[in-house]
Amino acid sequence: MRYLMLWVCLASLSATALAAEAEKTLSAVIKAGDMQALSQLTAEGADVNARDAEGYTPLASAVLHGEPQAALLLLSLGAEVDTREPEGWTPLYLAYLQDKVEMANLLHKAGAEVNIREENGDLLAFRAMERLDNPAMAQVMIDHGLNVLKRDAEDRTLFDVATLHNHPKVAKTLAEHYVALLKDYQQKLQEEQRKQAEAAATE
Numbered sequence: 001m002r003y004l005m006l007w008v009c010l011a012s013l014s015a016t017a018l019a020a021e022a023e024k025t026l027s028a029v030i031k032a033g034d035m036q037a038l039s040q041l042t043a044e045g046a047d048v049n050a051r052d053a054e055g056y057t058p059l060a061s062a063v064l065h066g067e068p069q070a071a072l073l074l075l076s077l078g079a080e081v082d083t084r085e086p087e088g089w090t091p092l093y094l095a096y097l098q099d100k101v102e103m104a105n106l107l108h109k110a111g112a113e114v115n116i117r118e119e120n121g122d123l124l125a126f127r128a129m130e131r132l133d134n135p136a137m138a139q140v141m142i143d144h145g146l147n148v149l150k151r152d153a154e155d156r157t158l159f160d161v162a163t164l165h166n167h168p169k170v171a172k173t174l175a176e177h178y179v180a181l182l183k184d185y186q187q188k189l190q191e192e193q194r195k196q197a198e199a200a201a202t203e
Contacts, residue, residue, distance in 0.1 A: 025052060026042070026058040054086065071091075082113055090116060146158075
C-alpha cells in the first residue's frame, strides 16, 4: 500500500512538472506577453520553430497575440517566416485576416510571400478573399506585390471571390489596382508602338 501511495505521489509530481514545463513553451510565454521568459528560453536553445499543442509555431503565436517584439526576436533567431499553420494559413496571412498591419509589414520585411500557393496551385490569397473585409489590408497586400491578375482553378479573379463573399470595399480596392495595371500596360504598349513607328520612319 505504501508503494502504491508513493507511486501516486510521484505520478502527481510528474504531472505537475509537465504542466509547469508546458507553461514555459515559447508559444505559452508569447501568449502571456512575457518577453523576459521568451528571451531566456531562446537563449537556452529552445526551438524557435517548435509547434504548440494546437499546431502553431511561435511566430504564428506572436502574430495571433499581437506581439511584434516577440516576432522580431524569433525572426532574428531564424524562425521560418512562411510556415504552414492550422488551416493552411501562413503567419503573414494570419496577420492579414486579423487586420494586424504592423505585423504584416514586419513579416513582409522579413521576406514573407504574399503570392504563396496552396497545394492545388491556387494563390492562398483566393481563400483569404473569402474572409478579408478590410480594404486597407487588401491595399497592404497589393503594395507588397499581390498578383491581382491571377485566376484560380475555377477561373475566378480575386475580385470575383471578394465580390462573391460580399466584401465590396475589398473588391473595389482590387478593381482599382487592376485598372491601374491595365492603364500602365496600355501606356507602355503605346510608347513601344511609337518607338517602333519612329524607327521605321528613319529607315
